[in-house]
Amino acid sequence: MTSLEDKFEETKRLGLQIVRESEDERLMTLSVGPQHPGSGHFRFTIKLDGDYIVYCDPDPGYVHRGEEKMCEYRNFIQNIPHLERPVIHDSTNITYAYSLAVEELVGIEVPRRGQFIRAIASELNRQVYTLYWLAIYGIFLGHSTMFMWPTGDRELFIDLLEALTGARVTHAYNIPGGVRNDMPEGFRDRCLRQVHYFEKRLKEYEDIFYNNPLFRQRTEQVGVLTKDDAAKLGVTGSVVRASGIPYDIRKAEPYDIYNEIDFKVQYMKTGDSFARSYTPFLDMRESCHIIEQLLDKMPQSGEVRAKLQPNPKGPPGEAYRRVESGRGALGFHIISDGTPKPYRVKISVGSFRNILALPYLLVGQRLADMPAIYWSLNYWPVEADR
Amino acid sequence: MSGENKEQPKKPAATPPKPTAAKPPVPAKPPAPAAATAPQKKEPEPPAFEKGIADQIKKRFGEAVKVVFIRPLRIKLMVEPRDIVEVATFLRDTMGLDHAESAGGTDYPKDNQIEMSYHLGSYGREDLASHVLSLSTRTARDDARLPTLINVYKSVEYHERETFEMLGIYFEGHPRNDRFLLPEDWADIPPLRKDFRIKGR
DSSP: OOOHHHHHHHHHHTTOOEEEOSSOTTEEEEEEOSSSTTTOSOEEEEEEETTEEEEEEEEOOTTOOOHHHHHTTSOTTTHHHHHTGGGGGGHHHHHHHHHHHHHHHHTOOOOHHHHHHHHHHHHHHHHHHHHHHHHHHHHHTTOTHHHHHHHHHHHHHHHHHHHHHSOSSOOOOEETTEESSOOOTTHHHHHHHHHHHHHHHHHHHIIIIITOHHHHHHHTTSSOOOHHHHHHHTOOTHHHHHTTOOOOHHHHSOOTTGGGSOOOOOOOSSOSHHHHHHHHHHHHHHHHHHHHHHHHHSOSSSOSBOOOOSSOOOOSEEEEEEEEETTEEEEEEEEEOSSSSEEEEEEEOHHHHHTTHHHHHHTTSBGGGHHHHHHHTOOOHHHHHO | OOOOOSSOOOOOOSSOOOOOTTSOSSOSSOOSOOTTTSOOTTOOOOOHHHHHHHHHHHHHHGGGEEEEEEETTEEEEEEOGGGHHHHHHHHHHTSOOOEEEEEEEEEETTTTEEEEEEEEEOSSOGGGTTOEEEEEEEEESTTOEEEOOTTTOGGGHHHHHHHHHHHOOEEETOSOOSOSSSOTTOOSSOTTSTTOOOTTO
16 A cells, blocks of 8 residues: 555656645645646646635636737738638638628628628538537547547538638638639539538437437536626637527627528527537537528629729728637727728637636536536637637 | 837836826826727718617716717727726616627827727627627826726626736736736737837838
8 A cells, every 4th residue: 555645756757747735735736738638728727625626727828829919910811821820620710700800991892602602611610610629528528439420520521621712721711802712613512412411420429429328427517607607707609508698699790691591599508518518519500501501592603702902901990890600709809090901900719708717617616527617618729829 | 929129128017007196097188099990080870779879878977988989780989997997887787788708908109008998798688789889998008007897897807817918008906917828937018019029020
């Protein structure tokens, strides 16, 4: 039988980061991340009393790249490729909000076909993001199948986006004035076929993962965020919808052609980790219907982008535009002083808003519930850091 | 990415700047907003609903609140720093704007001021769901201090903390004006100030 001291020596030797508080032996400070396989580029310090979390302090910034400052040095077009870096899995949506804001400032109208293609690309991209998120959630909770399946099915959407945009992950597809290029031949049929296949797959996801009693036990009634607190903390996206607030920017403030699309905002009322992990799944299902409608309703020919002057600029002013990204509302506040370069760009991202709920939810929970709560917040560290 | 600026060695103080004797930290009267935010002359007729909202706020606060612009779904208000907590409380309790979507500052070296904007939204009121109200205020650049809104809007906690390190605005009453996204050993001026230059640019 080894003593407690030996155990600590052993963990030290293994390089595990366990620090024991010397003044109070009850509490143990534990640093989760940034090398933790599930945490992403993000660290949070927690203090444990037994296996209960009594304190949590998020510490983002490991991948802060100063996107907002970089924007001030480049013109409105040059800004597109670097702006999608904060969340490469959802790069179409982050440039979507940016393009909307620039269009408002410069005063350009997107052709109708361009609006449809934009929406299709961003819906496909949201699927890519959500599947990636789901894969990590699965492996985080020790469900390897849920890592393999979404990773595999994600390829379908990546292939579609590759056919559409020419790039697999960072598309730089949305630009102020429309999209970069038109759809390739036969895209519609291929897209419909794969979306139909994916809808069938979603049923299997539900059977193997969401209806799995082990998964349910680990997530139901764990980390409950009430409706009032969700509004107070200002969380967004699937987190706020899981707490019973049916808020979706596509419905609340329909941009481009979303007011012509018939869809329901998916939400749940329990506000626990299960609801937060199930809402994105419902969103994926709804998104399939949206893609089908978009493909149906889109004009068969026409321009996809409005002509821009070489160095687009508008009158001095400001614009705040939002879209619904994979992680919730994504807003761009752009201030222009009349030159081709933005005077100030502020990016309001869903991840940065959702992280505020982390200390609130973790304190009082068991350490074993930490992964289920943390990743259910739909948090993408790189995006939060910008 | 790093920058140097030797002319202005002022660092973002981790401690509150010394209060100037017998004078509140609020600048007496900010000059007219910079061209970047000035209402444009060819602004079309403001939409009725948004105008109603703005009028309701104007009615309560009168001259203390300046409406910068009213556009479809967007309203921007400008207030004095000393009024901001009161106005924000009114917006939350009476107007139903229950959360802040975003908060960030902009540096205007020409006016020697920094503008802080809170973008407020509503989850509770359905007719306000698509609206964003921007509550802005300005503070002097040399002694950038503002009262925190954390007691009114819990959701601004991290946004204000980020603004503290990025623009050097000290939020009075905020529990943690300290490093958040920047490296712990950051020893330059706040990077989003205009006199911070990216090296080589």
